[in-house]
Amino acid sequence: MSLELxxxxxxxxxxxxxxxxxxxxxxxxxxxxxNLSKMRxxxxxxxxxxxxxAKAHKSADIAHRQMEVxxxxxxxxxxxxxxxxxxxxxITDILVSxxxxxxxxxxxxxxxxxxxxxRVCVDDAQNVHDLSQAAITGEAEIGCLVEIDVxxxxxxxxxxxxxxxxxQQIADAPGLRFDGLQAYNGSAQHCIEATERQALFDxxxxxxxxxxxxxxxxxxxxxxxSGAGTGTFQKEAASGVFTELQAGTYCLMDASYMTVRNLEGxxxxxxxxxxxxxxxxxxxxxxxxVVCDGGHKSHAVDxxxxxxxxxxxxxxxxxxxxxxxxxxxxxQLKLKDKIRLIPGHCDPTCNLHDYLVGxxxxxxxxxxxxxxxxKLW
Amino acid sequence: MSLELxxxxxxxxxxxxxxxxxxxxxxxxxxxxxNLSKMRxxxxxxxxxxxxxAKAHKSADIAHRQMEVxxxxxxxxxxxxxxxxxxxxxITDILVSxxxxxxxxxxxxxxxxxxxxxRVCVDDAQNVHDLSQAAITGEAEIGCLVEIDVxxxxxxxxxxxxxxxxxQQIADAPGLRFDGLQAYNGSAQHCIEATERQALFDxxxxxxxxxxxxxxxxxxxxxxxSGAGTGTFQKEAASGVFTELQAGTYCLMDASYMTVRNLEGxxxxxxxxxxxxxxxxxxxxxxxxVVCDGGHKSHAVDxxxxxxxxxxxxxxxxxxxxxxxxxxxxxQLKLKDKIRLIPGHCDPTCNLHDYLVGxxxxxxxxxxxxxxxxKLW
Numbered sequence: 001m002s003l004e005l006x007x008x009x010x011x012x013x014x015x016x017x018x019x020x021x022x023x024x025x026x027x028x029x030x031x032x033x034x035n036l037s038k039m040r041x042x043x044x045x046x047x048x049x050x051x052x053x054a055k056a057h058k059s060a061d062i063a064h065r066q067m068e069v070x071x072x073x074x075x076x077x078x079x080x081x082x083x084x085x086x087x088x089x090x091i092t093d094i095l096v097s098x099x100x101x102x103x104x105x106x107x108x109x110x111x112x113x114x115x116x117x118x119r120v121c122v123d124d125a126q127n128v129h130d131l132s133q134a135a136i137t138g139e140a141e142i143g144c145l146v147e148i149d150v151x152x153x154x155x156x157x158x159x160x161x162x163x164x165x166x167x168q169q170i171a172d173a174p175g176l177r178f179d180g181l182q183a184y185n186g187s188a189q190h191c192i193e194a195t196e197r198q199a200l201f202d203x204x205x206x207x208x209x210x211x212x213x214x215x216x217x218x219x220x221x222x223x224x225x226s227g228a229g230t231g232t233f234q235k236e237a238a239s240g241v242f243t244e245l246q247a248g249t250y251c252l253m254d255a256s257y258m259t260v261r262n263l264e265g266x267x268x269x270x271x272x273x274x275x276x277x278x279x280x281x282x283x284x285x286x287x288x289x290v291v292c293d294g295g296h297k298s299h300a301v302d303x304x305x306x307x308x309x310x311x312x313x314x315x316x317x318x319x320x321x322x323x324x325x326x327x328x329x330x331x332q333l334k335l336k337d338k339i340r341l342i343p344g345h346c347d348p349t350c351n352l353h354d355y356l357v358g359x360x361x362x363x364x365x366x367x368x369x370x371x372x373x374x375k376l377w
Numbered sequence: 378m379s380l381e382l383x384x385x386x387x388x389x390x391x392x393x394x395x396x397x398x399x400x401x402x403x404x405x406x407x408x409x410x411x412n413l414s415k416m417r418x419x420x421x422x423x424x425x426x427x428x429x430x431a432k433a434h435k436s437a438d439i440a441h442r443q444m445e446v447x448x449x450x451x452x453x454x455x456x457x458x459x460x461x462x463x464x465x466x467x468i469t470d471i472l473v474s475x476x477x478x479x480x481x482x483x484x485x486x487x488x489x490x491x492x493x494x495x496r497v498c499v500d501d502a503q504n505v506h507d508l509s510q511a512a513i514t515g516e517a518e519i520g521c522l523v524e525i526d527v528x529x530x531x532x533x534x535x536x537x538x539x540x541x542x543x544x545q546q547i548a549d550a551p552g553l554r555f556d557g558l559q560a561y562n563g564s565a566q567h568c569i570e571a572t573e574r575q576a577l578f579d580x581x582x583x584x585x586x587x588x589x590x591x592x593x594x595x596x597x598x599x600x601x602x603s604g605a606g607t608g609t610f611q612k613e614a615a616s617g618v619f620t621e622l623q624a625g626t627y628c629l630m631d632a633s634y635m636t637v638r639n640l641e642g643x644x645x646x647x648x649x650x651x652x653x654x655x656x657x658x659x660x661x662x663x664x665x666x667v668v669c670d671g672g673h674k675s676h677a678v679d680x681x682x683x684x685x686x687x688x689x690x691x692x693x694x695x696x697x698x699x700x701x702x703x704x705x706x707x708x709q710l711k712l713k714d715k716i717r718l719i720p721g722h723c724d725p726t727c728n729l730h731d732y733l734v735g736x737x738x739x740x741x742x743x744x745x746x747x748x749x750x751x752k753l754w
Contacts, residue, residue, distance in 0.1 A: 006481055006754050007458050021754045022479065055698060078699040081384050098699065099659045099668075101713050102399065104383055123662045126712055154700055155660040155668050186697060282476045283532040285500045291476075291532050296725040298753050302673050302696070319679070320563060321432060321724050322455040322475065323531055335503055336478050347698050348673040352728070354751050374731050374750075376675050377383050377398045 011357040011364045018338055020364065022280040023298035025353050026340070027252070027368075029360045031274035033069070035251045038270050039233075040071030043245065046237040049073050051095060051226060053248025054082065056347045058372035059356060060089035062251065067091070074117075076226075076246050080109045081375035087116045089371060095119040095145065095226060097182060097246060099155055101127055103134070105377060110138035110175075119143035119224075121182045123157045128169045128176065135175025143179040144170045145226060148211055150204040151185040159207035164214035171220060180224030183208045184246060189231030190256055190303075192263045201235045208241050231260050234268050254346035256303040275356075276340040277306060277349070279324065281333050290333045292316075292324040294341060300348035306341035316341060388734045388741045395715055397741065399657040400671035402730050403717070404629070404745075406737045408651035410446070412628045415647050416610075417448030420622065423614040426450050428472060428603060430625025431459065433724045435749035436733060437466035439628065444468070451494075453603075453623050457486045458752035464493045466748060472496040472522065472603060474559060474623060476532055478504055480511070482754060487515035496520035496601075498559045500534045505546045505553065512552025520556040521547045522603060525588055527581040528562045536584035541591035548597060557601030560585045561623060566608030567633055567680075569640050578612045585618050608637050611645050631723035633680040652733075653717040654683060654726070656701065658710050667710045669693075669701040671718060677725035683718035693718060 005012060010024035017026060043050045052066045053076040063086060066072040074093030077083040083094045093116065100109050100120055110131075112118050122128055122144045135142055148163045149156035157163050163181070170178040188200035208225055215222050228236035228245040230253075236242040249257055252275040261269040279294035299306055301319055308316045311332055318325035324341070326333065333339065343349040350356070351373055358366035382389060387401035394403060420427045429443045430453040440463060443449040451470030454460040460471045470493065477486050477497055487508075489495050499505055499521045512519055525540045526533035534540050540558070547555040565577035585602055592599045605613035605622040607630075613619040626634055629652040638646040656671035676683050678696055685693045688709055695702035701718070703710065710716065720726040727733070728750055735743035 006485055007461060007752070010754065019481075021481070023753055084384060101659050102657055104396075104398070108383055123660055124712055149662065153663075153666075154697070154702065155662060157662050280479055282478050283500055285526065285532060285534050286530075289530075296677060296679050296722075297728050300673060300677075301679050320531070325531065335501055345673075351674050352751070353753075374729070375384070376400055376730075377387065 008354055009367065010355055011367050013364055013367060015364045017278070017359045017362050017364065020278060020357055022278050022338065023294035024278050025350065025356050026276045026278045027356050027358045028274045028276070029358045029365055031272045032251055035253070035271045035274055036066060036070035039247065039250055042234060042237055043071050048237050048242060049244030051076055051244045051246055053097070053246050054086060054372065056248030057252060057350050058082065058370050058375070059368050060086055060091070060371040061368040063091055064089070066251065070251070076248070079375055079377055080105050080112065081377045082372040083118065084108070084112055085371045085375060087112055091116065093117045097121055097184070099123060099127060101130070103130070106130055106134045107138065110134045110140050110142060113140045113142045119145055119179055121145050121147040122166065122170065123147045123155050125166065125169055128166065128173055132173035132175050141175055141177055143177045145180050145182040145224060146170065147182040148207060150183045150207045151200055152187055159211045160214045163211045164218045164220065167215055167220050168218055178220060180222045180226065181208060181211060183225060183227040184229065186229065189229035190260060191231065192260050194264050197232060201232050205239055205241060212241065230257055230271070231269060249346045252346050254303070254349070255307045255342045255344045258342060273342050275343065275346065276309070277343050279339050279341060281335055281337040281339065284333065284335045287331055288327065288329050290326050290328055292326055292339055293322065294324045295319050296321045298352055299341065299343040300345045300352065302348060303345035306343050309340050309342060311339065385731055386744065387732055388744050390741055390744060392741045394655070394736045394739050394741065397655060397734055399655050399715065400675035401655050402727065402733050403653045403655045404733050404735045405651045405653070406735045406742055408649045409628055412630070412648045412651055413443060413447035416624065416627055419611060419614055420448050425614050425619060426621030428453055428621045428623055430474070430623050431463060431749065433625030434629060434727050434733070435459065435747050435752070436745050437463055437468070437748040438745040440468055441466070443628065447628070453625070456752055456754055457482050457489065458754045459749040460495065461485070461489055462748045462752060464489055469493045474498055474561070476500060476504060478507070480507070483507055483511045484515065487511045487517050487519060490517045490519045496522055496556055498522050498524040499543065499547065500524045500532050502543065502546055505543065505550055509550035509552050518552050518554055520554045522557050522559040522601060523547065524559040525584060527560045527584045528577055529564055533559070536588045537591045540588045541595045541597065544592055544597050545595055555597060557599045557603065558585065558588060560602060560604040561606065563606065566606035567637060568608065569637050571641050574609060578609050582616055582618060589618065607634055607648070608646060626723045629723050631680070631726070632684045632719045632721045635719060650719050652720065652723065654720050656716050656718060658712055658714040658716065661710065661712045664708055665704065665706050667703050667705055669703055669716055670699065671701045672697050672699045674698050675729055676718065676720040677722045677729065679725060680722035683720045686717050686719060688716065
């Protein structure tokens with residue numbers, strides 16, 4: 001990959017933030033570090049582990065900071081290839097919080113288990129069989145968490161007895177180790193109504209407890225109960241049943257989570273926004289409106305449009321692949337102005353960029369590669 | 378970049394399509410080539426140029442095929458960095474169909490003009506000044522198209538006199554050459570109602586003609602009128618005022634354009650879908666529903682969810698970052714099955730992938746890098 005500025009790399013260390021190529025993701029390092037501290041304080045106070053989700057940022061540099069100063073003991077990944085590049089960077093404890101079913105992927109997962117502590121989620125007896133066969137062939141052992149459906153209706157077996165049956169199959173399978181439960185409800189994270197979020201969380205805990213009873217009846221120890229996200233992590237931390245938290249977005253935040261934060265008063269989601277998409281006004285051909293150079297290829301809109309900051313009364317109102325439409329009724333923006341957007345959704349936005357530009361006091365302090373960008377497998 | 382299979386590369390030449398890593402973009406080479414032929418037939422019959430838009434696929438390999446067998450004489454890009462990698466691949470005629478305003482980008486644009494025939498769109502007198510100064514400094518000449526707003530309300534000066542004034546400024550500016558007009562209305566492309574699309578197109582032509590009159594009155598020749606997309610290209614081709622077409626998606630297609638095609642009967646948009654996202658069923662924990670491994674990080678949903686093909690009565694109904702939810706009321710899909718999706722929107726979907734896997738008769742014939750993937754500047 002060419003490392004030429006403006007071709008693949010958006011910034012050089014020491015340059016002014018205003019000179020960074022646009023569109024580029026800017027990390028406010030002070031805010032990022034405060035977010036790390038806030039999370040560390042919660043997990044230390046509650047005595048739970050932090051298995052931060054690397055799917056949010058896909059950056060080995062961020063992962064290492066989460067570990068070194070942010071209280072993380074391990075990481076989640078969604079893909080074997082994502083886990084591979086983190087292991088390559090020196091991370092030694094990863095849960096692939098997803099089902100891995102393709103034979104070639106399973107073989108690589110097992111292989112990765114020889115270089116680091118690797119666990120994977122399972123919700124299917126056939127998959128248990130396939131993983132076991134690959135572990136035998138690869139002469140390795142791998143840890144499995146039974147994923148239970150705690151309300152999302154996505155992956156996961158039914159809580160209770162069904163989960164215990166699968167756990168027993170894992171425990172009986174050569175090369176596999178039953179390590180615990182995966183219990184994550186993504187829809188609870190972004191629920192903006194506090195009572196509804198609490199109800200969704202209560203359901204999660206009830207389903208976990210029901211499963212712990214079934215496991216106990218089956219005589220199976222359950223060392224790990226893993227779950228939680230940025231929207232509910234304080235509930236899981238205080239629940240007494242979760243042993244580790246999987247929050248990811250908390251360190252950078254996005255417009256979707258800022259909405260949750262602002263509606264609930266910052267108690268449950270205490271983080272500040274630390275990631276901005278810096279853009280340039282590229283067209284100002286008519287009054288009351290400008291066009292910036294950030295569109296679908298530089299931020300993801302699946303959770304809504306980005307929020308324009310710093311410009312009173314102006315708003316990002318529309319999006320094409322390489323253009324953003326900004327209503328500016330007071331005509332404050334002019335050609336070549338830099339603007340900052342809070343992307344709608346952190347995870348797929350980071351995945352659009354090769355680099356994150358870390359800035360402090362207006363100066364580029366670091367340029368982090370998005371190590372697992374595009375690692376789809 | 379590591380070229381390891383399953384880490385960065387999804388397929389090897391000669392493998393069965395069923396063995397390709399998922400999620401991966403599969404190009405049906407027969408359908409792709411038929412699409413190229415259909416477009417070539419139109420431009421040859423109508424005697425217009427084809428300046429195919431490389432923003433759709435970002436692949437130098439596809440661009441070279443569009444040129445060698447598809448009738449294209451040149452290409453559009455949206456970004457200087459996108460144009461740079463195409464020039465690196467041997468493409469010699471590129472219009473950056475966008476405004477370039479950042480000084481560093483302008484310098485690179487001018488520099489690129491020494492290696493290829495480069496043009497750029499302009500809609501601002503300040504930008505004309507900046508481009509001219511950079512051309513003087515760089516000791517190069519660059520061609521400019523005045524972008525006129527033909528109904529999209531995005532970039533572009535007003536048609537008619539305003540456009541002629543800007544064209545005169547370009548003609549008078551040292552280092553710049555007034556080469557013609559950019560007249561593109563993106564919203565007309567995806568308009569599914571035929572009468573409404575025709576009305577939008579009629580407005581485009583009326584605004585172009587009004588501008589041609591104003592340019593003529595100013596004594597300015599206008600060698601190029603560039604515009605059109607996959608949804609309206611036959612209208613521009615037959616209009617008598619457009620000299621070249623900027624269609625991009627036509628060679629691969631997507632669910633959004635397939636909807637336009639199907640509603641208008643295939644006369645105006647005669648192309649077939651040639652790009653699929655191949656996925657694997659990764660969870661089948663409950664009846665009537667499965668989960669596949671393709672979500673926001675492997676296809677863009679800004680134009681709607683992808684369409685599941687080949688599975689009667691089943692549909693892709695929901696999406697998370699790495700998961701797709703498929704309703705399968707007849708329980709036809711089982712764990713590890715491969716499925717094919719038509720992505721909602723071609724351009725931002727290609728931009729999520731490092732490679733396109735070209736398949737014929739079920740065998741991988743070629744693996745094309747997405748050369749300009751992530752080239753945001």
